[in-house]
Amino acid sequence: MSFNLKQKFGMFIAGALVSVGTFAGEIVINTDTSDPAPKAAFEDLIKDFEAEHPDIKVKWNLFDHEGYKTSIRNFLTADAPDLANWYAGNRMLPYVEAGLFEPVDDVWESAGLNDSLASAAGSMTIDGKKWGVPYTYYQWGVYYRKDIFERLGVGVPKTWADFIAAGETLLANDIKPITIGTKFLWTAGGVFDYLNLRTNGYDFHMALTQGQVPWTDDRVRKTMANWKELLDKGFFIDNHAAYSWQEALAPMVQGEAAMYVMGNFAVAPLREAGLTDDQLDFFQFPIIDGTVRLAEEAPTDTIHIPANAKNKEDAKKFLAYLGRADVQTKINKTLGQLPINKNSEVNDDKFLHAGLAMLSSTSGGIAQFFDRDAPAEMAKAGMEGFQEFMVKPERLDRILERLEKTRARVYQ
Amino acid sequence: MFLVYVIAPIFQSISISLYDWDGLGEKRYVGLGNYIELIDDEAFYTSLKNNLIWLVLYLLAIPAGLAVALFLNQTVRGIRIYKSLFFFPFVISQVVVGLMFAWFYDPSDGLMNIALMAMGFDAIPVLADETYVTYGIIAAGLWPQTAYCMILYLTGLNAVDKEQIEAARLDNARGFKMLWYVILPQLRPATFIALVVTVIGALRSFDLISIMTDGGPWGSSRVLAFYMYEQAFSEYGFRMGYGAAIAVVLFLIMMVYIIAFLRKMYRDERRG
Structure with missing residues (x-):
């Protein structure tokens, strides 16, 4: 990654x-x-x-x-x-x-x-x-504007329903729930990883990235359906395909967007941009299916x-x-x-403590990242597909068929 | 030298294109496998289509350059300053041009969209929209290319025979007729060079694409040269054979142009 x-x-x-x-x-x-x-x-x-x-x-x-x-x-x-x-x-x-x-x-x-x-x-x-x-x-998860959540009376979402409700409250107040910049593709990979880990679990995610499951599988479609729910409700900022991940920090800093599915490296630039620890916080990506053991993403x-x-x-x-x-x-x-x-000792920092607590209690498994778990060619095609899906969700079938074609070639 | 650096790599590319090779491990002979895959590859057709769009629209630089050159070809005080201002975009690097236009197109803070919104239109995220993105990049490329053509025509205009213009004027030719029948024929050498450098410029679109969109969104602004680079050398590319196959196709397309060019040179020489 x-x-x-x-x-x-x-x-x-x-x-x-x-x-x-x-x-x-x-x-x-x-x-x-x-x-x-x-x-x-x-x-x-x-x-x-x-x-x-x-x-x-x-x-x-x-x-x-x-x-x-x-x-x-x-x-x-x-x-x-x-x-x-x-x-x-x-x-x-x-x-x-x-x-x-x-x-x-x-x-x-x-x-x-x-x-x-x-x-x-x-x-x-x-x-x-x-x-x-x-x-x-370092951990991945959801970084969010604590002050905005508190002002609007939104609690930290634990489940998918909470998450959707939180986003709808934010939208009702003219705040985009999630910022993202997909110009360089990999950020969309992070969102897919978490949606798939939460929908289908670690073992399925690994089987998929290692080419053992077709992309046209119904379980992949289930993940994409969850993603589509977010897209249909307008959870992501507009025109994200034009921005890099750094450029997508700006709406979050300005309070126009409230969450960012990101790695811990986003904390440093957010702090530099003026957000204090009272304004910025972290939560674990919410549970989608209660029967799926929680797995996290932590690139090494x-x-x-x-x-x-x-x-x-x-x-x-x-x-x-x-x-x-x-x-x-x-x-x-x-x-x-x-x-x-x-x-080793962990630096005294609330995000690192949160990350450590989350990762050391992870029972479901730790994924590296889409482009580290999947081979390079599959990763590239996959992330390009995710970006396209985020802008044109109606093309899902075509995208999945294309990825399936790539899978057939890459893992032969 | 020419043999080692130009001719030999052509044949090397052709031979690599017959293999499946990641650049590190064993090569595996796949015959025409890479080409067969290419025929069935959406991304290849997108790139090919974009290459054609580039070639056609980039030619606009020639009439645009001519127009600017005609406009600037007057003797007014300080005309040299205006000329150099118009020439300025050609001097700065393609990378800078790309960055400037990327900012210009920025969906939230870019000048273009601020202007559009002020006029009551919706913002257009040019570089994030698959239908506009190629045109957006071409517009950026046309800016310096027009300046280049302008310089070529300005030099050409200096050499236009004053007596012929006088004579034409006596024959009552003016305006467009004067331009078409008297001036343009004398500018033929300049037009020819402008055509050559513009076609080459259109094929060199790599830097702008890399800077402005990195081939995106979802690969819709790629051209063949960029696709080849992605497949063979970029972060996720480990397919030398496939990259080489794209290169061979690109080479064949360019051959058509090169042969046409050489034929013209040959004919001109025989006539001259």
């Missing part, structure tokens, strides 16, 4: 420009953590690691998000660093299958990560091996060792260091996200 999609032009060249020269005791790390907070977090991480291992020098190549997604393919094959950041779940599958990532079960074993990072072990495992070390994750970020790395020994030291409780505490404090290590 990529939450900072910007324009993509000519950036895949960047990968070719990075020169990597290694000598003993030096490791090279490539990351796309170019936003202010992640950048600062990695600066500290590398500095602290070097202080602890004075014999190892870390060379850090910083990429921008869009460039990274394309250049990782080049540098993993041609000029591999010793470490690279990426994402858990299906998103790493192509590189694991192509033999470009190194299994790191020995690091998990020797550093005791099997115990301390147990919650993320599943999403790091492919073919019975672990392919990297996770260091941060990871670091891997490329198979062609030159200094794997020191790279493994870095991964062991990254898995440590105190290190994850510090890095996530800067990131404003949740550590994976169960012995």
